[in-house]
Amino acid sequence: MSEAGGAKEELGVVESREWYLSAYAPDGVPTSEHLKLRTLSLSLGPDSIPDQHTALQLLWISVDPYLRSRMTGHSEGLFFSQFELNQVLTEFGIGRVIRSKSSEFSEGDIVINPYSPIAEYCVVPAASLRKIDAGISLPDYLSSLGVPGFTAWLGIEVLGNAKPGSNVFISAAAGGVGMFAGQLAKLKGCRVIGSTGSDEKVKLLKEEFGYDDAFNYNKETDFDAALSKYLPNGIDIYFENVGGKMLEAVLNHVNRGARIPVCGMISQYNKRWTEREGVRNLLNMVGKEVKMQGFLVGTYLDRFGDFMEEMVGHVKQGKIHSKHKIYNGIESFLESFASLFSSSNSGKVVIQVV
Amino acid sequence: MSEAGGAKEELGVVESREWYLSAYAPDGVPTSEHLKLRTLSLSLGPDSIPDQHTALQLLWISVDPYLRSRMTGHSEGLFFSQFELNQVLTEFGIGRVIRSKSSEFSEGDIVINPYSPIAEYCVVPAASLRKIDAGISLPDYLSSLGVPGFTAWLGIEVLGNAKPGSNVFISAAAGGVGMFAGQLAKLKGCRVIGSTGSDEKVKLLKEEFGYDDAFNYNKETDFDAALSKYLPNGIDIYFENVGGKMLEAVLNHVNRGARIPVCGMISQYNKRWTEREGVRNLLNMVGKEVKMQGFLVGTYLDRFGDFMEEMVGHVKQGKIHSKHKIYNGIESFLESFASLFSSSNSGKVVIQVV
Known part of the structure; x- marks a missing residue:
């Protein structure tokens, strides 16, 4: 946390790499023809963050199979809404607050963001964030507790x-x-x-x-x-x-x-x-x-509290074990995503961004 | 009713025609190779009816698609139990009591029998019968109220x-x-x-x-x-x-x-x-x-009472209409059954036995 705190004063513009969809993939496993990485300059100066928003540095990003159905470009699946072309992809993520315009969050807080861009940094509405308590390892919040x-x-x-x-x-x-x-x-x-x-x-x-x-x-x-x-x-x-x-x-x-x-x-x-x-x-x-x-x-979000109460108990008592397949760096998204369809993994696929 | 009453004293042995399965039909619509009619001599004398049983003359018999799945001779459908070869087939039926060894039923009563043989006469346990009240036409008890x-x-x-x-x-x-x-x-x-x-x-x-x-x-x-x-x-x-x-x-x-x-x-x-x-x-x-x-x-038999209460009301008020495709005589079973799979019928297929 001290690292982010130390960096805070200098934060003006950061280079943030992010993944976007450049073409729909109706069939097969998406490749680098469909999923591309680009670098964005993101202004994080105090005046660039809207009220009730926070700036996050992403620490962990979840990689889930359902994303596939948002990349087909057709509605025949009646499944999830399609990602828009050239827009950044989104997923569950865990980040560290590096700038806050919300009284609910302070610099250094570790938060879950259900609509996180698959990126290194982001500016997001504070209302969608949830603070994480200490005592359980971070990727567990994207797996057993996610x-x-x-x-x-x-x-x-x-x-x-x-x-x-x-x-x-x-x-x-x-x-x-x-x-x-x-x-x-x-x-x-x-x-x-x-x-x-x-x-x-x-x-x-x-x-x-x-x-x-x-x-x-x-x-x-x-x-x-x-x-x-x-x-x-x-x-x-x-x-x-x-x-x-x-x-x-x-x-x-x-x-x-x-x-x-x-x-x-x-x-x-x-x-x-x-x-x-x-x-x-x-x-x-x-x-x-x-x-x-x-x-x-x-x-079933009205049951999330019941779930957390039971599951936190299990996790703390060592009754539920998690296994993560960890990919390193935002650049690993394409590889980590493709791995979901190859039966090569075991456990929950996550990206450790930093 | 007086007709049955009048015939009672003479009842000794009756000739009863009944349908049985002579061979399983794994594919296609069953034909006369699989479904055969035979004549049985059925003793209906007072000493031939066991206690708590009644003898019925069948009046109406229901003909339903699910019977098909009991004639395949294989269990792969995981569906209903198979009919045994050379045993009489069973269906929902309405009959008139012509001899009773049960205090619950008298000669002349009109009853529903959920496990009726597809036959002209039968001797069945009184416990499985239910008396029908007047006021609604009999085939309705095999359709709207069945x-x-x-x-x-x-x-x-x-x-x-x-x-x-x-x-x-x-x-x-x-x-x-x-x-x-x-x-x-x-x-x-x-x-x-x-x-x-x-x-x-x-x-x-x-x-x-x-x-x-x-x-x-x-x-x-x-x-x-x-x-x-x-x-x-x-x-x-x-x-x-x-x-x-x-x-x-x-x-x-x-x-x-x-x-x-x-x-x-x-x-x-x-x-x-x-x-x-x-x-x-x-x-x-x-x-x-x-x-x-x-x-x-x-x-869902525990809901049958709720159903009857609602449905009898609808039927008596003319809010629910029934249409029956009536086949005449027990000999019409094969034709009536095959008609279920030809989309030639409308309404509920029933046999009027007499």
Whole structure:
């Protein structure tokens, strides 16, 4: 903090690098043709900050799969709003206040900004910021205590209604959301199985996150056989992160009254919908009375307090472990983002900006 | 009633024709190779009826699409239990008590039997019967006041949570369930659009069942364009009866928080699941926070009383109209059942046995 404080007096104009979308990418994983870095001169002098705004130096930035759906340039997905071309991209970020025109924040405060530009510096309305207390490491606020943890909690506890003994299956289980979904389900007394993309991550799920068992979907490619083997008593809750063939296999193994909270379908993001894998056995939802429900965390913000109360307790007691895949420097955004779709990562992908 | 009473003394052995499954039909519409009629001699003498049982002469029998899924001979659908080969088929029926060993029922009573053989006579446990009061025509107890009406009510009012102004779309809208779903939604103040298989049925929906509008899916084959035209404000509730391409089109037109109660998917019944039309845009469920839920009426029997109270009122006040497609004689079962899959019918298919 003393560093920022020391720099304050000199702050006039800073060079801030930021990522923007130069062209939409309807198909495939976006590349340097679509995502570009540029340098901006940002005036941070006292007269340049509007009232009720603060200037932040970004410290950590979250990198999440849903961003992909904002880069397609078409509305057919009915998903999130599209990023505008040549505008800076936005994400959850953690920053240090370096100049404040709000009585709520002082220089040196560490804050969460849900609408942070993917940049090194920014000037933002103070109203959207939330101060972070000490005692928990910063990237945890983008993972266990951030959107991924909240998403996992909503899926397992609110929509999934997990109970002791429930048979829970989680896809993309070592990913940013999956790892918390599995741990929360274990804390509820469920039997928890995960699928993930490498043997190393299978090991991680079992040894670090407490999954009862897990399988590598790149090796056990007959998903139907894998589900018979790992979930012989069927599936009560499927925490859906991938879509396509895995969902189809799950629908052949659901128990009566199963719940399928859908927070994303990462296997489907890089294809137009007409090219996606169709799910052919939705009829099974009738006989098994399955409830499948898409959800966005924004709709459940009234539950964020309940979530934080429970999750901070778990984190402080060491009952929930986070794993981060940390990329260094703002310039690493493209690489970190592409890594989400290659099954090379485990844990929550974040950028440590400085 | 006097007729049965008069016949009582002579009742010894009756010839009863009944339908049974002689071979499973994994694909396509079952034919006379699978469904056969035979004649049984049934002893109805006083000593032949066990205690707490009654003998019934069947008057009306319901013919419903879900039966198809009990004739496939494989469990891949995870749907209803399979009929056993060479055993009589069962359905909802209305019968007249012709002999009773239960103090609850007397000769001449008209009763509903949810597990009636598809036959002319039967001997059944009295505990499964329910007496019918006079004042409403008998086939209505198999339609508006029976499983189809209850299914429609659950989908529209319980799972669909219909509100004044909701945009409601109903497929197979002139079918046994759809016609009540539309009328119940209108009574709730919704805007209601239906799809059906002929111009004649489009007319029926608008003129007899009060739909705001309707389209013929055999003519307007671009479902996406049809939904844009008839539901310009999107879809809040889709009462799902058909599955496949229609569901896919709907998922491109759902509003935020849309509900999709799924009571069946008739376009998919005659195909193995691997041959069915896949739904490729389930990802839309996330961005629009759609809730899709399969349901079976058996799970909601605690609501049957609420349903009856409301529906008997509607029927007596002439606010709910029923249309029946009546086939005559037990021998018509095969023809009546096949008609369900040809889009040739409108209304609830029933057999008038005598």
